[in-house]
Amino acid sequence: xxxxxxxxxxxxxxxxxxxDNLAAYLDGELDEExxxxxxxxxxxxxxxxxxxxxLARTYEALDLLPRPHATEDFTERTVATxxxxxxxxxxxQQLWFQKARRVAVLLAWGAAMLLMxxxxxxxxxxxxxxxxxxxxxxxxxxxxxxxxIEIDSVEFLNRLSAEPQLLEEMRAxxxx
Numbered sequence: 470x471x472x473x474x475x476x477x478x479x480x481x482x483x484x485x486x487x488x489d490n491l492a493a494y495l496d497g498e499l500d501e502e503x504x505x506x507x508x509x510x511x512x513x514x515x516x517x518x519x520x521x522x523x524l525a526r527t528y529e530a531l532d533l534l535p536r537p538h539a540t541e542d543f544t545e546r547t548v549a550t551x552x553x554x555x556x557x558x559x560x561x562q563q564l565w566f567q568k569a570r571r572v573a574v575l576l577a578w579g580a581a582m583l584l585m586x587x588x589x590x591x592x593x594x595x596x597x598x599x600x601x602x603x604x605x606x607x608x609x610x611x612x613x614x615x616x617x618i619e620i621d622s623v624e625f626l627n628r629l630s631a632e633p634q635l636l637e638e639m640r641a642x643x644x645x
Contacts, residue, residue, distance in 0.1 A: 491524050 487507050493499045494507050510517045560566055604611070620626060629636055 488520070491521060492528075495521070495525055495528065 487503075487510065490499055490503055490507065494504060499507070511521060610617070
């Protein structure tokens, strides 16, 4: 029987997890279940086989490169640096950081108290009456208090304002 379109092989690809485990598969380091899963995909997919073959060639090419030899000093320094990193305290537990944090907290409280004191002063200065303000408002009267005492009574002032002739007579008497 003739098929108009040839049946194509099902292209199944490796999962991300399987792709991450390919190096371990080539080295024989995977457990049985993971090995079976990768081998079943390789049996079905030429794309997956090609991926594994390319990875194997890459490893072979890496094996041809000369291997660098690290000096013993390099190894010791690397191990010492790794140990130092594990012994290092986190920043929040270092003494200088804790002291700086305390100073920052004290400065923040000081600034807050200064701000509150300034606001309190401003509020009381503008909204609470002060006795001196009353005296300042009455300053013209206080300056002329001696003259008002000589006048003797309010009735006399009322009479003076009602009778302008009396005021003229008093002025004429002062001029003579």
